[in-house]
Amino acid sequence: MKCLIRFLLSPFTIITMITAVGTASLMGTIIPQISEKTPHFFVAWQAASPLKYALIRFLQLDRIYTSVWFLALIALITCSLSCSLYYQIKRALRARQLSPGSKMGSKPGSSCRAQVTENTLRRVMRQRGYRPFAAGSSSGNLVFSKNKVGLWGGVVFHLGLLCIILAGLWNAGLRQRGLAILTVGESFSGQTNKWANTRTGMLTGPFTPKLTAHLDEFQPGYWHNGQIKALRGKVTVVEPDGKNTVVPISVNHPGYIDGIKLFLSGDYGYTLDLLLNGRSPRPILSHILLAAPARRDKAVSYDMTIPTTAYRLHINFHPGRGNPAINLTSSSVGLTVNAPEAPPLRTILLPGQSIILPLGDTLTFNRVSYWAGIIFARSYGISLLYAGFGLCITGAFLMYMLPMKTAYIQICSVRPDQQRGSRPLQQISISGRTRRYQALFSQELQEIAAELQETASIS
DSSP states (O other): OOOHHHHHOOHHHHHHHHHHHHHHHHHHSSOOOOSSSOOOHHHHHHHHHHHHHHHHHHTHHHHHHHSSSHHHHHHHHHHHHHHHHHHHHHHHHHHTTTOOOOOTTTEEEEEEOOOHHEEEEEHHHHHHHHHETOOOBBBBBBEEEEGGOOOOHHOOOOOOOOHHHHHHHHHHHHHHHEEEETTTOOOOOOOGGOOOOOOOOOOOOOOSSEEEEEEEEEEEEEOTHHHSEEEEEEEEEOTTTSSSEEEEEEESSSSSEEEEEEEEEEEEEEEEEEEESSSSOOEEEEEEEEEOOBBSSSEEEEEOOOOTTOOOOEEEEOOOOOOOOOOOOTOOEEEEEETTTTEEEEEEEEEOOOOEOTSSSSEEEEEEEEEEEEEEEEEEOHHHHHHHHHHHHHHHHHHHHHOOOOEEEEEEOOOOGGGGOOOOOOEEEEEEEEESSSSHHHOOOOOOOOHHHHHHHHH
16 A cells, blocks of 8 residues: 555656646647547548558547546546645644644744843734744744645645546546537537537437527628638527527637537538539439638639539639628639530539539529538536636645745843843744745844844843
8 A cells, every 4th residue: 555655646656647648638639539520531531541540549549538548547647636635634734733842844044142021022923924833832942833824735736636637537427519510591409410520428328419409690700801700600599398599609608508508619611502403303402511711712612523413513612702701692603514525614603593504404503601510518517627726726826925934933041241231131043944935034034033133122
């Protein structure tokens, strides 16, 4: 048991675990994670590099924060932190019961010869914020303390860290998160097969929220140079009891419904509806999702084949010269149509316009609208997380702004000074200890000694 405690409290162990967590977090930003990419991305990745993809899957590097090895590392850090916290509490309680005659760890401060009473000495120390130690004083030896609450700074700080880690483990075990891609006017019913990607905790099943979300509005905002500024939208949520709630959402300002948080993922683009009417008994609707360009005045290119036909299209979509956040009707599609045994057909279509294709079919640019990624999330331990941050800040403040100071004053009588007749003098020796700002504390002890000598000369 002692070997295990020494291992958990070893500085080498702690530094190694912190380095491992930092390295894992860095890999999480470099290696694409399942929660951040669509399934199509990983299918393409597997096809391009099957061995590399298999190794990453085996090591769970595509799901680092929910992997078994990462959670085991966090559990080890939790044990180490709990053990450290236990011994810090014992040390703090023992320090409060320190014997006043003890000077363990104290450093010499200053000394002087003065004729002062014990009441005068206590008054001078009280003016500087020192109070008699709870254990009292022994003959010829006085102990004063200042900022006793600072003794608990390390305990409070590490307790905050423990709360943060426990909140993370709680959330990792029970959290549920899913990304849905919706075009304006579409609805999402929370079915498992409709998610673009999901991320759930180890202790939960599939994420199936019992509500329906309808994307009513979506508007990107742009800076004057055409770059994206903000994303905003409105979602109508239908709860199981039939209650409708309109929820404004954005990237940084989510809406809350029945314990579920809804917010925009930051992914958005344009949805093009191309309708083919011709020889087939039913019209063929192509629902094309294009990612938004970095600037609103840039074109987006896309290549596709119309299902069940031989038509191959090269699409060059222009969002429009005006502000597309206000109006998409000025957008246009540059089309290059290739068909067997026919020369390429090039044209530009506006919303609502049609063109006759080489084989006699009619292609209509039916509609253009926005699509957006909406995240549904159910998180746990958020209050504990905030409490942990508060405790960490409080503990750091106590440690660095209010460090505990202990002053030891030893009084011993000396032979009378010949210049003062028979008045006895006392040799006052001041020492103390503190964990922070040793130089400033030593200077403070010298100032106390000078003040005592000055007080004695005035009296």
